[in-house]
Amino acid sequence: MKLVNKFSYIFIAIILSSCNNKAEIVVENDNRKVVDTIQTEKSHESIAGIYKTQTDPDNTGECEISLEITKAKEGYLYFLQTKLRKLKGKATFTSNESGEKYLVLEGIKWDEYEGDISNEENDSITDSKPKAELEIPVGIGASYLKDTITIQNYGNSMNSYTKISECGRKYIQLIKS
Structure with a gap:
């Protein structure tokens, strides 16, 4: 996966987490998808x-x-x-x-x-x-x-x-x- 796409996912996750209390980051690596949920203090x-x-x-x-x-x-x-x-x-x-x-x-x-x-x-x-x-x-x-x-x-x-x-x-x- 390109470095730009990884940063795009992280940027989107930060924006979503500021709107919601959770955000999901999907990272594709070796044809697998990994979903990580970020909890914020909000x-x-x-x-x-x-x-x-x-x-x-x-x-x-x-x-x-x-x-x-x-x-x-x-x-x-x-x-x-x-x-x-x-x-x-x-x-x-x-x-x-x-x-x-x-x-x-x-x-x-x-x-x-x-x-x-x-x-x-x-x-x-x-x-x-x-x-x-x-x-x-x-x-x-x-x-x-x-x-x-x-x-x-x-x-x-x-x-x-x-x-x-x-x-x-x-x-x-x-x-x-």
């Missing part, structure tokens, strides 16, 4: 911004939360503000093999955590660690989809916890403004 940059809860007519409790995600040199930072507190720290943004995106707000201690409460009658026999000594988790995980961050705020009868007690919603949806 797919992660889209998470930066200000997210807020919206009013919910079905929920009588107030739930005003704002979350600002900013891009830093080594990743992302967050600033979370509720009616009762203002917290800031590192935000970790990842995605799994299926493309689902996740955000963890590091350093935020959950408000309540009772752990697995499905076998409370047997706890005194099988559980060597009393409930009072359970370590409260730190770090709030959330899913990210199309400019919406969703936090599962509390658990169920099998796994009792509350992450942000000043909001009574089971799922806190923060929408980019």
Whole structure:
């Protein structure tokens, strides 16, 4: 393949990657085609911004939360503000093999955590660690989809916890403004 054609493919890939978050480079060598996909940082940059809860007519409790995600040199930072507190720290943004995106707000201690409460009658026999000594988790995980961050705020009868007690919603949806 001519050197000019190789540079043309690379130039096209750069242009496409600036428009999309992916670009494919096709290089022909010895009658074989090799396709390489280039991922750019732009797919992660889209998470930066200000997210807020919206009013919910079905929920009588107030739930005003704002979350600002900013891009830093080594990743992302967050600033979370509720009616009762203002917290800031590192935000970790990842995605799994299926493309689902996740955000963890590091350093935020959950408000309540009772752990697995499905076998409370047997706890005194099988559980060597009393409930009072359970370590409260730190770090709030959330899913990210199309400019919406969703936090599962509390658990169920099998796994009792509350992450942000000043909001009574089971799922806190923060929408980019």
